[in-house]
Amino acid sequence: NPFLAVRNCIDSLIFVNKSANDGTKINKKPFLNKYQLLRRELGIMLNDSFLIGDINLVVEGNTEKLAFHRLFQFEKYRDLEWMNIYNADGVNNIPQAINYLGKNNLKLSGIAILDSDSEADDVKKVKAYKNNIKENNWEELEINVVFGDKKTRTFEDLFPQELYVKAYNNYCNSLKSLEVFGKEFVNYELTKEIEMPIINTLSAHFKSFLPENSKSSITKQDVIRHLLDIVDEMPEKERNSSLSNAFKLCDKIKTSFIKIEKYANN
Incomplete structure (x- = not known):
């Protein structure tokens, strides 16, 4: 039952698969397959939930979905917890997601969260996106709203690079026993500031x-999980500093939420 799964403790989920050919296999880390196996077996592939809310936070993928679920548990964002986080399964699917949720279909309200990159710029030009996002009950936020500049950034760039690299190394070291790598993994050493988006450099390292000929790639949502687990163990002052940019984005979401809440109630 997906409603009984503990979002903050993915390691507690165990997937048991039984087949005529292979017998019974136990997979203690189904999330390493980008959660798709787990989501399919739980029957929650359609946006992970049929409980679409009056106000929906539309995000690019599982990374943002997982992170916002965790961030909204902080006391100052508890009033955002009931908002449905709608995973578009890729930035290119955001126009279709908003078209489905918006005025042409379900007539619901929402906030779209976009990276600050060329892919997001292309999405903004799509007719289905433009026609819906201009409505009074829809808001658009991109990562650079936190920084006030026009640099290229993705969601991962909200966090201190030292912290993100530590989470990345933890994630990669957790894969060592799973025969993912063809040679022994060596931690990425942060010797200078990495050009953004940080995920490009770490993907090349990975x-x-x-x-x-391997087609494996970083499971970004698992890196974020490691990052937030590290943050949870920090003293409050250090934790708040590490999440300061993420909190600024959450503040913007809260402002947009209040702005469009009146339309959701009508």
Whole structure:
């Protein structure tokens, strides 16, 4: 039952698969397959939930969905917990998601969260996106609303690079026993500021340890999970500093939420 799964403790979920050919297999880390196996077996592939809310936070993927579920548990964002987080399964699917939720179909309200990159710029030009996002009950926020500039950034760039690299190394070391890498993994050493988006540099580092012709890639939502687990163990002052940019984005979401809440209630 997906409603009984503990979002903050994915390690507690165990997937048991039984087949005529292979017998019974126990997978203690189904999330390493980008959660798709787990989501399919739980019957929650359609946005992970049929409980679409009056106000929906439309995000690009599982990374943002997982992170916002965790961030909204902080006391100052508890009033956002009931808002449905709608995973569009890719930035290119956001126009269809908003068209489905918006005035042409369900007539619901929402907030779209976009990276600050060329892919997001392309999405903003799509007719289905433009026609719905201009409505009074829809808001658009991109990562750079936190920084006030026009640099290229993705969701991962909201967090201190030192912290994100630590989470990335923890994630990669957790894969060592799973035969993901073709040679021994070596931690990424942060010696200077990484050009944004940080995920591009770490993806190249990750792929350098893969077997030839491997199609594996970083499971970004699992890196974020490691990051937020690290943050949970920090003293409050240090935790708030590490999440300061993420909190600024949540503040913007809260402002947009209040702005469009009146339309959802009508």
